[in-house]
Amino acid sequence: MVVPEGQPQPPRHRRTPTEPPPPPPPSRTPLRLLLRVASVACGIQFGWALQLSLLTPYVQELGIPHVWSSIIWLCGPLSGFFVQPLAGHMSDRSTSKYGRRRPFIVIGCASIIISVLLIGFAADIGGFLGDGEKKTRAIVVFVIGFWFLDMANNATQGPCRALLADLTGNDHRRTRVANAYYSLFMAVGNILGYATGAYSSWYKVLPFTLNTSCDINCANLKSAFLIDVIFIIFTTYISVTAIHEQPMTSVHDAINQESSHPQEAFFWEMFGTFKYLPRPVWLILFATSLTWIGWFPFTLFDTDWMGREIYGGDPNGDQKYSDGVRMGAFGLLLNSVILGITSLFMENLCRRWGSGFIWGVSNFIMFICFLAMLLLSFVASNTDYGSDGVPNGIVIAALVIFAILGMPLAVTYSVPYALVASRIESLGLGQGLSMGVLNVSIVLPQIVVSLGSGPWDELFGSGNSPSFAIAAAASFASGLVTILAIPRSRPEKPKTRQ
Structure with a gap:
């Protein structure tokens, strides 16, 4: 309380020797740590950018007609509707010794890696299983990887944003800053992903990606997703090692830390x-x-x-x-x-x-x-x-x-x-x-x-x-x-x- 000049000042409270000290003010997460935690968005969005720019054309190159190419994208909204709320609910109530959000982030990013490897090597797997001119087996592997990638992306993004909210608490300014950092890394991931997709000579940089089952366009796609794997591993490590989450001792404690609408x-x-x-x-x-x-x-x-x-x-x-x-x-x-x-x-x-x-x-x-x-x-x-x-x-x-x-x-x-x-x-x-x-x-x-x-x-x-x-x-x-x-x-x- 601020008292105008000339007015009597209120007496200061003096703590007695037996009175316990006041609780310390809640610590604020440094901005540099929020920046590190938000960096995982860059790796996730890198893969999203590749998916958005390259996979619809690649679907048709595998032999799926244009009339059916949009059906494959149906998993995105469906997984966003079901998977993301479920992942958020489970992370809210997690009592893992590694924290509530970080295990879901790690598992989600690992699932993304598996998905992009399935997509990138779909033609190779199809050729190994006996594909000829019609790449039926490659299409099946691709669709499985594509749908799994959408589910993994949706399952990861919710805990990522929830972790930033946990770190900022009721500090609305820090919450805006944390989300600005997240958006910034999303933009950076987009730029890097689209730049990678626009380059046409990755098969020369990684020549082992080119083979009888995988032509130049396929090899470029495979190389781009291999780069994405390295990038996701790097940004995930930076993010999950930035802080140490305080584990919840019980589901009841986890729910109490959330809002009044559990x-x-x-x-x-x-x-x-x-x-x-x-x-x-x-x-x-x-x-x-x-x-x-x-x-x-x-x-x-x-x-x-x-x-x-x-x-x-x-x-x-x-x-x-x-x-x-x-x-x-x-x-x-x-x-x-x-x-x-x-x-x-x-x-x-x-x-x-x-x-x-x-x-x-x-x-x-x-x-x-x-x-x-x-x-x-x-x-x-x-x-x-x-x-x-x-x-x-x-x-x-x-x-x-x-x-x-x-x-x-x-x-x-x-x-x-x-x-x-x-x-x-x-x-x-x-x-x-x-x-x-x-x-x-x-x-x-x-x-x-x-x-x-x-x-x-x-x-x-x-x-x-x-x-x-x-x-x-x-x-x-x-x-x-x-x-x-x-x-x-x-x-x-x-x-x-x-």
Whole structure:
């Protein structure tokens, strides 16, 4: 308490010799340790970047038709819906002597390593088992590894973020800093992963990856995932050795350390809360679903679009297609750079203009970019490339679109979470539950897109343009909802000195 000058000061309390000393203030985790703990996101995201940029094209190179390629991605939203809440619930109640979160992080990263090795060596395993021209066994191994990778990624990310929350406690500023570090390492992992996917000569660096069962494109993919294995081991070691978690002596102690909603991690608890949600939260969830209907076709087919429709290649062994895929990976690298830069200004933009308005504008940018992709596909299909290959103007235009999309992606990764968290907090339902509720509005549209985008594209000519048309329409609708229907909070005025 501060007493104005001239007023009598309150008497100071003097501790008697028999009075126990006051408890020491809680120690704050140094920022350098938070940085080390968050570094595991870099290794995880490195593999995600490879998965997003290379695996849809590789699926088709193995012989899976384009119409079915999106079905393979169905595991992502399904595992996000089931596996991530279960892993979080189990880590909350862990009484391992190594701590609650670190064993799950180590096991999850080990599962990621096994998964990427299965994917990278799928063609070799298929050849060993007797594959001929049709790579049936390789496809089976690939799909198993792909689905296992999605589950391992989702099972790892929850305990990673929970460990940062454990270390920061109720210090909201440190919590924001810790999540900023995590986002920073995600961006770095994206950049490194996309850069690795864009390089076309890994088979020369690691020549043992090239053999009769695995051609140059396969060898490049295998080499990239081997580099990912080394990277994950390195970042996981840095993260889990940074701190020593205090083990919980019993499940009761573990639950008591959490919020007053110990069951909030279970997905069935999420459904019970929908009846308590006010109209603004429903609008946010609806806008989030529309936004992800816009994003998921791009996530599935970005590099395939570059190889197939911009470079005019065929997934079945065409070098033009492989060149397009690598150029698409480079475009995603630019996308991640813009994403990281935009994230630095996100708080200031939302404070100045309002979160709903910024979200709406970003969705209109998505709408314009997806229309531009449709227009560019039309131009490329009606242009005679001749012997000189793809005109530089078309390639540059595609890269610019990829880069610009980094801005709305930064908004999608932050603003909906903040809006839902702030509105559910006033209801007393708990922040963990709010993230689960928001996750439902993300995974359900992803399931719809995974099931429908391949057949939809096949219905209108086997390209990616039909899915991007749906993405453009969903982005425009989401922009209208966020600007017109979501209540805008007043911009915060800068604080003046007293």
